[in-house]
Amino acid sequence: GQQVMQIPQYQHVQEGEDFTTYCNSSTTLSNIQWYKQRPGGHPVFLIQLVKSGEVKKQKRLTFQFGEAKKNSSLHITATQTTDVGTYFCFSGNTPLVFGKGTRLSVIA
């Protein structure tokens, strides 16, 4: 099945700095979903992107789906301590495999 690779694996930022995580696939994705998992918690759905070049915003979070539908990014503006957690992406058509995600630490 399709697999997506996510980078970076870890990111430490100062509170107020921006943060970006990337998902890359070697094959075209029908859609991509983003999840956030807080330490000790379970993955929580954030958003789904379906269209080529799609951009969606949720407050300080901006999600993009590449024109070729092979990559996606999540950008957080002015991180806060509440953004701490691991961010996962995967293709909704192959819910078999998650990557390791990007673990975000925010230093106050």
Place this chain on the structure above:
Amino acid sequence: DTGVSQDPRHKITKRGQNVTFRCDPISEHNRLYWYRQTLGQGPEFLTYFQNEAQLEKSRLLSDRFSAERPKGSFSTLEIQRTEQGDSAMYLCASSASSGNTIYFGEGSWLTVV
């Protein structure tokens, strides 16, 4: 609450004992997934169901693991003869159909001592 619910939330068992976890998906969701997650890792897929049919089970970790969804509603995941390496969080998720959003339960934490 109409989310995915899992029971028990925490289980401590002695090595060699059998454990069973239950998952109640969101109603009307016909797909149900089981994942395992250990510290620092992403969710590891185990198996999934479309209604009562188990469509993928080759990734179950060993023959000690089995899952059922007899009536196409709730599901159970059983681990027989538990080992310390089975200690993990077992996550259940459901979705309406392939490609739709997957919603996770809060997980069942297993500790094998």
